[in-house]
Amino acid sequence: MKTDDPIIRILLIEDDEDDYVIIRDILSDIPKWRFQLDWVSSAHQAKEHLLSMDCDVCLLDYRLDNEDGIEVLKTLKKSECKAPIIMLTGYGDHEIDMEAMKAGAADYLEKGNLEPRVLERSIRYAMDRARALNVIQKSERGLRELSSRLVEAQERERMRLAKELHDSIGANLAAIKYMLEAKQLQMGGENEPPEGPTLEKITDLLRETIVESQRIATNLRPSILDDMGILAAIQWVVRKSQEVYSSIHIETEIKIMEEDVPESLKIIILRIIQEALNNAAKHSEADTIHLSLEKDGGFLTLLVKDNGKGFHPERLQTRNNLSGGMGLQGMRERAELYGGIFQIDTAEGKGCALKAKWPLGKSVSGSD
Ligand SMILES: Nc1ncnc2c1ncn2[C@@H]1O[C@H](COP(=O)(O)OP(=O)(O)OP(=O)(O)O)[C@@H](O)[C@H]1O
Ligand SMILES: [Mg+2]
Structure with a gap:
């Protein structure tokens, strides 16, 4: 020294x-x-x-x-x-x-x-390790912050795209369909060129395109969330999943009021539910999914639990796992974005329970 x-x-x-x-x-x-x-x-x-x-x-x-x-x-x-x-x-x-x-x-x-040599060495090593740990923790915090901002930016971009799709392309498609139908009426089915698709076929294709663009816009940002709130949006997501995956029974237990959920937490909850239901339907072979959202003390707790085949969580939990899907990692990042804790409780043959828990009245990056 x-x-x-x-x-x-x-x-x-x-x-x-x-x-x-x-x-x-x-x-x-x-x-x-x-x-x-x-x-x-x-x-x-x-x-x-x-x-x-x-x-x-x-x-x-x-x-x-x-x-x-x-x-x-x-x-x-x-x-x-x-x-x-x-x-x-x-x-x-x-x-x-x-x-x-x-x-x-x-x-x-x-x-x-x-003795002096022993104590000096121990203190020096301890301080060196503490410094290295500090650097790692700082860079982990930086990474978490970055990934939060990415998730936020992605949500903003989705909202912008959904609006654009709805307001410009959606509006134009609706106008074209209206004009085509009017033309079709005027022509009364007469004077169609002998070759190529009929006006009726073109209108049918246009109708399908309108439905498809509405579906894409809704996936980008479910307008029901902004129009009717999180409770209606959850019921809507559950109903849609139930329609698609009719062999799985989805039980819901929502024990909160609309005003219990801070504004910027709503889309996070909805995205986690969507991915959790998709995962259970795609991977679990379960016949029942239980979804609950409740307030407990100063916390809001979301639980999505299935009775399917479960999996080995250790394989997937690391942030650096590039071979796994984006779903579980995305759910964790979204949950942590609002200062939450995300837990996966699963084992092979034991079903899968996903739990996200957020402190109420205090947001980390949310504006509420
Ligand atoms: N409820 C579940 N039951 C059984 N296995 C599951 C369940 N949820 C996730 N898994 C397993 O964890 C893996 C990772 O899930 P994750 O959602 O991250 O990715 P993915 O669903 O495969 O792909 P992506 O979500 O990116 O489309 C899945 O491939 C599956 O093996
Ligand atoms: Mg998935």
Whole structure:
């Protein structure tokens, strides 16, 4: 370490003053080190301290007065403490070592074996790992943010296309059909050229094209959602699926009011339901799908559950899985877009339950 290296801020959580003195001396014996050591003697004081002061690394005594070291570690990990925590113990115990690691400790050191070289190395490694983890977490946040914005942009673009299709192409097709039918009436079925398609055939094709363009516009953005709201839109999606997949029975249990659902969450819920129903119909071989939407405490919970053949979720859960479909990943991204949690509960032969849960009254990127 060079003399112009930054000072390392160390928080020692230790209830024994003698141990504090020993550790301070060991730290002072690390060659060329610049550090600032703050000492507190309880978890409570540590939390207070961390609220007002950052640190680079915490040294936590496993045996604090009346406090279970592992519990303290877990509480600190959940709190404001972003620094790596190294656990110190009077004597080594493999089980506690494993438990500490599982609870997020950066290292586990025996006080009896503590010497400057060991402590310096442990702190250096812990800080390096924390820095690397920080970079990974930052880039993950960036990716999540980007994918949220992509989903939002896609929804906006779909809305624009649906409107365009409806207002320009749809309106023109309707006008052409009207004019053709009027012509047909005027001609009274006479004077048709002897060859080529009849006016009636052309009108039929046009009629099909109009229906098709309406179908595409509706898929892009179901106008029922904007006209009648999420509850009507869900019933409409369920009715449509029921018509297409008549061998599957879809039970719905909607226990919310229209005003319970924030505006920007509505299209997210509808898209997830559409994909979940499509997946169940395409892949599950189920005969029943249960769909429920309810308010529970401060959360809105959507559940789509089928009694079909299920699948191995591990194969599909990674974000980088490029071979799988876009459906499950898209559902997760949409759910997270509004600060939600998305869970898949499935196993081979055990059906599939998709659950999305959103906190109400707080949106992450939504405007409500
Ligand atoms: N309800 C379900 N029951 C059984 N298997 C399912 C179910 N939902 C999804 N799967 C399995 O998970 C895979 C991935 O689903 P996903 O929706 O991501 O993609 P996809 O439906 O295959 O394609 P896409 O949705 O992109 O058209 C499916 O191919 C299927 O094997
Ligand atoms: Mg799918």
